[in-house]
Amino acid sequence: MVAFEGVTKHFGGANGQPAFTALGGIDYAVPKGAITGIIGRSGAGKSTLIRLVNGLELPTSGKVLVDGVDVGALDEAGLRTLRRSVGMIFQHFNLLSSRTVYDNVALPLEIAGIDRKTIDARVRPLIDLVGLSDKAGRYPAELSGGQKQRVGIARALATEPKLLLSDEATSALDPETTQSILELLKTINRDLDLTVLLITHEMEVVKTIASEVAVIDKGLIVESGRTFDVFTRPRHETTQALLSASIGAKLPEWIRSDLKAEPAAGDRALVRLIFFGETAFQPLTARLVAEIGPDVNILAGAIDEIAGEPFGSLVVSYPADPVTLERANRFYQQTGLATEVLGYGA
Incomplete structure (x- = not known):
């Protein structure tokens, strides 16, 4: 579903200043239909990587292909079309406080110019899917963190995307709520045949729902494979350090x-x-x-x-x-x- 081919990303570098290298050469493929986790420490390049997928950032060199489409080669109209096929959920929900649950979910459809009848036919089933059918008329201030994230997920699904990006979507939630959101993502992946690409620093999240995982460190993918294989037999020292506190028996x-x-x-x-x-x-x-x-x-x-x-x-x-x-x-x-x-x- 997503292929990174020799992708680099540099920031800055103007006026004789050296550029900051966020990504130093990424080659990685995200399988279609799978839930894939990208894990790494803060500053490793996770957020930059995921922002390349929907064109919020463009690579300095290399290609990012989404279902065969070169993101970097798209014009503004092409990017708008791409973004309708790539949903995104965020750590801090990014809901509009002045709009109800229904209206927040409907927003991307309104922007796309879809008629009200079609919007209603699509929004109400999504609100039911995320378990908020009794909250459609509520405002974000009246919702818990988990409920806000459910609204964010429904909104991301409104344009019927084939790929869902998750940017630390559970980091602001308590463990019980996190588990319910992960179960929802698993249901969406299974029932809608939706590819999910998530970035996180929480090993428990990847361990619970991701079938594939890639470890990023200092702008490079240092290890990747089946989640079970990587977690049970980590080879790279970064992977070992990330997993040391969360996998297996611990010694005092x-x-x-x-x-x-x-x-x-x-x-x-x-x-x-x-x-x-x-x-x-x-x-x-x-x-x-x-x-x-x-x-x-x-x-x-x-x-x-x-x-x-x-x-x-x-x-x-x-x-x-x-x-x-x-x-x-x-x-x-x-x-x-x-x-x-x-x-x-x-």
């Missing part, structure tokens, strides 16, 4: 701070056992104990779901003597159990 700081890279006499190995795919439903912890002996401590554990797939992790410790380590490693190789050595400690 007082344990982490004492870990060493190499074992000393009498130390124990601290190892994260990672369960997914075929290993998610096997009694491998009990089999590990049978293999290396009963001196295995479980220090932390977590069960999770990533993009609809089960994922679990346990942090265990056992003696770091050569015989035990060799038996444990052989067991991991035989069973295919994924592991991560966190370090060694007394």
Whole structure:
């Protein structure tokens, strides 16, 4: 649905001043019909990337293709047509305070010159879809944050777009409301066959609804793929840092701070056992104990779901003597159990 081909974006650079590079060369494809998440730290280039999709910004070089159309090659009339096929929802809702829920949803249709009967036939079902049929005559000041975002989503769908952009759409919402908005986006993606491209710094959002994910850092895509694969086996240090606080079992700081890279006499190995795919439903912890002996401590554990797939992790410790380590490693190789050595400690 969206293809970035060698895209760069520079700001400034006039009067002999060096330009700021927001995007340094992006090559990435957003699959049609999927929910794709773009994650990264503040200032990584997420917002610039998404603003290129609907022509709010134009690339300095390279191409942005939306359903095969080169956004940078469009004139004003072409951009208006493009924007009707690309809906956008915002972090702070961007509703007009003087217009009711109905009138806010109807606004893009009015701007497009559509007649009142057609507007009514399209707006009322959208208000029902987002669960606000009893709020059609209310004003934004009378709504909660979650209700305002639902109005924003209905408005974004009014022109019957084929692509929906979400710019930190849940960042201003509490966790319970965030979950309800994510469920709504999943419903829209499924029932309307709508491609969704969202940017966020919230790992929980991507983990919950995105089937594909790309990690952006300093204006470059540093890692991408299926959400489950990237989240369970992050390769780039930026991805690892972003996910460290939200995925898998956590160790207390007082344990982490004492870990060493190499074992000393009498130390124990601290190892994260990672369960997914075929290993998610096997009694491998009990089999590990049978293999290396009963001196295995479980220090932390977590069960999770990533993009609809089960994922679990346990942090265990056992003696770091050569015989035990060799038996444990052989067991991991035989069973295919994924592991991560966190370090060694007394």
